[in-house]
Amino acid sequence: MQDSKASAALVHTEHLKKYFPLRRNKESAFVRAVDDVSLDIYQGETLGLVGESGSGKTTLAKMILGLLQPTESTIYISGRDVWDKRNKKELRSSVGAVFQDPASSLNPRSSIYRSLERPLQVNGYSKEDARRLIYETAEKINIGRELLTRFPHELSGGQQQRVSIARAILLKPRLLVLDEPTSALDVSVQAQTLNELLNLQQELDMTYLFITHNLSVVRYMSDRICVMYGGKVMEIGKNADIYRDCVHPYTFSLLSSVPPLHPRERNRKKHLLSGDMPSLVGEIQGCRFASRCRFCRDICSQQEPEMREAAEGHFAACHFAGELEF
Amino acid sequence: MKDKVIDIKELCVDFHTQGGIVKAVDHVSFDIRKGEVFALVGESGCGKSTTAMGIMQLIRSPGTISGGEVHFEGRDLLRLSAAEMTKVRGREIGMIFQNPLDSLNPVYTIGGQMMEGLMVEKMDKKEAYQIAFDMLRDVKISDVESRMKSYPHEISGGMRQRVMIGMMLCRNPKLLIADEPTTALDVTIQAGIIQLMNELRQKYGSAVLIITHDFGIVADIADRVGVMYAGNLIEVGEVTEIFDHPKHPYTRLLMKALPTITKEEGRLETIKGTVPNLAEERQGCNFADRCPSCLPQCREKKPVLLEVASGHLCACHLEEGGSNHAR
Structure with missing residues (x-):
């Protein structure tokens, strides 16, 4: 059963989907806000979830919190189905x-x-x-x-x-979902809040899912980082895997748009994205990032990339993960 | 000395509230030179936006400009009549805000709005169209022809901010004030806007006053920086100088509060206490209560901006020369 497999992780999802129905010219269409996300969050860790607006971060979090019902698949917390009514009360308070x-x-x-x-x-x-x-x-x-x-x-x-x-x-609770908790705060207050969160986590042995678009904050807080784009996980790995050795071109672009820490770094090598995120309505062929990827080849727009392991515990959804020179 | 585009002297803005007079901007002086990007940074409520609004004379009741001078193009803006000031806004000094949707008219097309500003100057429609068209191309809007006919709600946030920048640059202002221009945008879009502003400053040569709470933006685009705290300008200097040798204790702490490390490497610095109530009359330095190296005179006398290194000004008693440390 699912339970045995999920026991190592506090939160476990497999092929999780959330489609929001749209009414368009009487035809049914869907926004594929979260599309086929498989994710584990381990006991005691902080998983950082990053991505641009509309990448599905908050939708994913709401499903984990039990506030939104997944269209397909479900979420297991401590091996128990969040959407099974018998578990509801107990899991809500965890x-x-x-x-x-x-x-x-x-x-x-x-x-x-x-x-x-x-x-x-x-x-x-x-x-x-x-x-x-x-x-x-x-x-x-x-x-x-x-x-x-x-x-x-x-x-x-x-x-x-x-x-x-x-x-x-x-x-x-065993799991705390933090959805942009410091985005509305000033730098000095943010620092205070982040430090308090770290202390609490140690003291109460909590697991954090930390959602933010601020890549410096997520670097400070996280053990592992998951990068989302267009409703899918693009890359996931340990903090250093993502910040030092990212293999997905989207992650590289995202990181290079972070403003420099010092004026000296103004001219560092970067690659900025042009264009917009593709519409998530309707069937999407191939890689979702293909339209903005500078390494895009034929296969990218035809076949959806599988998650490939670049290093231990470091995965990326790119046909050419590990082969690209940024 | 390079030419100054604008020279602000001892600007004061007061807000008359029930709790007393709040000195939101308290004797702030700085200048911006030709073609320069000057960044005003600080946390919420420090008076950075109010300073910009004061320059533009857009302070509304219960606020008043209670003193100072703003020298621009050989006159003092604070002495201009309302009608004369209207001619300065938009034409000589352009301004963009955090949320472009608030600044764009939802019922007019992008092209129409851009042309309107130009046609006020008795420009004919054809010429205005051409200028607006070229400008949208300059701010990297794709498919300009159809975008001219779009309404603000039909384009993305990043594109709207590009339109605003274009609209302001159309009239070739000497100074562009950008108040948190990228705060509402994603990092990827922000990076594009900053890159665009960097390119355009070279092409159009407007001086820029950028207001931000983000030191990353400062590091990316500014030539000189002014740091504000509780209505006071406490430090001014060249950007690398401020990053390498911040002098004011507040600037130092603020820089250490930036998350530039991982949790394994250590903890972020925090600043104890909170910003003082500006409605209360106080002697001495506004930062004294939170300052880790507060001296007795810090509570008695207000420090003034003094040059501590070439081009680097700081308002702190600690920097007023070695003799003070002994006392």
Whole structure:
């Protein structure tokens, strides 16, 4: 059965798909937002998920969180099917989520304390237990007690995001999905938040799925990195595999569009992408990146590339992975 | 000394709020030279955008420009009448913002909007079309003919920002102000826009004031940099000088807060505390409470921008000469 195979990984998916139906001239069409993604997230690691807008990162995350039902296949957490109703309640409390805009994920009419108490109430905690847990968690993530009586609009963006993180970890989830958690924050607040997340992870032995379009942040945070494009995984591997030895031309282009760290690096070798991501509506032949790839050959637009292993644990979906000179 | 395109002296912008007068921009002085890209960096609320809005005189109530001078083309912009200022905006100083959809009119075509700005100057339609057409090609828009007829919602975000840049450059401004021009875009699109701006500055020779919170953009495009904190300009210098020898403790900490490492290599530096409330009257340096090397005089006297190395200015008591350290 699936279960035995998935046991090494906390999260396991195979050929996961999410198609959104579109109505076009009465014909049925689909946006293939996530198309055939097989992915494992191991216990205790941070998997960084990167890609441009529309590459399917958030859709994938929502399926893992159980917020969107996959069109095909399913997700296993600790070997158990997320979409099996019998597992629902238990698995829901074993995943937590933090989103980009903290202001919109907190109820403006509830005090911070109320917002934190709510998930505990739902899960049957007594008032006293809830209070103890809230104080304990607030302390862990540097939320002063005086903040608990306030309302979201009285908090700064960084404080709001800390509250969101506190709420996500209250129930001690095994997996925390972080969807652009620091994109709305300033550099100094971002640094603080990232450091706190790293400390929490060690302390609570959590697994992170860290989604961002900021490639420097993902490099700082991740053990492994997964690069998505057009609903598919292009390349996945250890942090250094991706940053130092990437083999997929898309990854190379993505990395070369990151602004330099120093003015000296202005003239470094880079290859920028032109054009747009292809439409994900309808059947797509061949590699999805073919239309923007400077190495594109005949086979690329005819046959979809399989995942190829470039090094141990380092995979890329490119016909010429490892053969290209960037 | 190279010619200055714009020379801002002691610009002050105050906001009259219920909590008191907020000095959003407090005696900010800098200049921008011909053909130069000057980057103003800082975190949210430091006054970088307000400075730009002050230059353009686009400050709305409850804000007022409470002092200073903005010398541009031999006159002080702050003394111009509203009608005279209208002629400066768009023609002599162009401006682009973070979200191009807010700046483009949704019910007019791209071509129509670009031509409108030119035809205000009594240019005939044919000529305006040709200029708009050439400009769109210069900003690397493909299939220009059909794009001229497109509406803003029909094109992508990156393309819209290209259109905005083109629209501004059409009138050959002496200065282009770009307020977070790539913040809303993907990195891949951002890289293209920055590359385009680098190419166009050579072709058109406009000076550029770029406002950003991203040191990466600064490293990529700026010639000189000004760092702002809590309404004050605290450090100004050549870009390599700022990156190699940042002098102000805030600039140093901010650079170390940038995620340039992996977690195995260490932890990012953080800055303790938060930005002070600017509505409160305070003596001394605005950064004193958060500064790791705060001296007694930092809480008494406000530091002023002084030259600490050739072309490198810093507003910090620590840099005011060795004798101060002993005291």
